[in-house]
Amino acid sequence: MTGWRIGMAVGNATLIDALRRMKSNLDSGIPQAIQNMAIAAFEGPQDCIAEHNKIYQTRRDKLIKVLKEMGIPANPPKASLYVWAKVPEGYTSTEFADDLLEQANIVVTPGNGYGPNGEGYIRLSLTIADDLLEKGLARLAGWKNRKKSRSVR
Numbered sequence: 001m002t003g004w005r006i007g008m009a010v011g012n013a014t015l016i017d018a019l020r021r022m023k024s025n026l027d028s029g030i031p032q033a034i035q036n037m038a039i040a041a042f043e044g045p046q047d048c049i050a051e052h053n054k055i056y057q058t059r060r061d062k063l064i065k066v067l068k069e070m071g072i073p074a075n076p077p078k079a080s081l082y083v084w085a086k087v088p089e090g091y092t093s094t095e096f097a098d099d100l101l102e103q104a105n106i107v108v109t110p111g112n113g114y115g116p117n118g119e120g121y122i123r124l125s126l127t128i129a130d131d132l133l134e135k136g137l138a139r140l141a142g143w144k145n146r147k148k149s150r151s152v153r
Contacts, residue, residue, distance in 0.1 A: 006030055006038040056081060059126040059133055066137045083124045084111070090147040093119055099146065104139040 009019055060076055060083060067074045067085050074085035087096040093110035100106045100122075109125075111118030128136070 004034050004037070006034055055130075056126050059130070062133065062137060063124060063126065066141050070141065070143070081126050083126065084121050085124060087111075087120055087122060088145050088148065093122055097122055100140070100143060103146075104143045106136055106139055106143075 009016055063083050064074055064076045067083070072085050072088060074083055077083060087093055091099065093112045097108050097110040100108055109123040111121035111123060114123075126133075
């Protein structure tokens with residue numbers, strides 16, 4: 001289930017203890033259904049992992065290529081279902097997300113939704129089917145920087 005996550009923290013014992021105490025005051029732990037799904041995932045067959053990683057790597061590489069061709073900086077993540085890209089000069093993350101939606105019918109997440117350090121970036125997902133990704137990449141490649149073209153006039 002998208003958004004249902006499980007994880008662990010490893011590190012300095014004092015910091016981990018502080019994290020444990022803070023978390024115990026914020027929530028009541030991971031729901032049992034998520035714990036059971038995680039156990040099944042860890043104990044079940046693992047042969048699909050390499051195949052899935054290859055799918056996401058291929059999607060990532062295609063997206064990074066299109067972004068690079070557009071002059072939009074983005075570092076390929078080593079392990080993620082998302083790519084973070086710098087917005088073109090003259091845009092806020094929300095303005096750029098709106099422009100992509102209006103011009104190219106592409107939904108991205110403005111980085112400012114992740115706090116002040118996210119401003120100036122957008123997040124693109126690699127979780128869509130390959131045929132939809134291809135359509136989206138074609139739309140993305142066709143996007144025109146209106147702010148740049150306005151300033152040239």
